[in-house]
Amino acid sequence: xxxxxxxxxxxxxxxxxxxxxxxxxxxxxxxxxxxxxxxxxxxxxxxxxxxxxxxxxxxxxxxxxxxxxxxxxxxxxxxxxxxxxxxxxxxxxxxxxxxxxxxxxxxxxxxxxxxxxxxxx
Numbered sequence: 001x002x003x004x005x006x007x008x009x010x011x012x013x014x015x016x017x018x019x020x021x022x023x024x025x026x027x028x029x030x031x032x033x034x035x036x037x038x039x040x041x042x043x044x045x046x047x048x049x050x051x052x053x054x055x056x057x058x059x060x061x062x063x064x065x066x067x068x069x070x071x072x073x074x075x076x077x078x079x080x081x082x083x084x085x086x087x088x089x090x091x092x093x094x095x096x097x098x099x100x101x102x103x104x105x106x107x108x109x110x111x112x113x114x115x116x117x118x119x120x121x
Contacts, residue, residue, distance in 0.1 A: 006081070008078065008079070008080055016059060018056060019056045021081075023051060023084070024054070026052070027050070028047040051091070051118075052118065061112065064112045068100070074094065075092045075094050077090070078118060093118040093119055093120050095118060096117045100113070
């Protein structure tokens with residue numbers, strides 16, 4: 001058994017261990033859903049269990065540059081650790097809400113905190 005779990009891999013590149021990692025599942029509903037005249041809720045679900053993953057990393061400038069590069073891509077092939085099945089799942093995702101903050105000043109151009117949310121297509 002492995003000593004640790006590889007939480008995220010982008011296009012074959014294994015990412016560093018995240019400071020925080022949160023998987024969220026939501027359903028995509030059509031606009032035709034809502035409340036009926038009788039007061040009951042009607043859901044027209046288009047897709048079940050669409051994943052979004054909120055992550056935060058503490059990284060070196062080298063990783064900051066790599067993560068910023070992934071942010072620029074329209075879509076990324078992602079292997080992620082699914083907290084529901086406890087297995088690695090492959091899907092296509094994109095990065096939303098990218099934020100980079102310098103945490104410490106070192107002789108190696110600092111330590112950076114990078115956070116973003118991955119969203120499944």
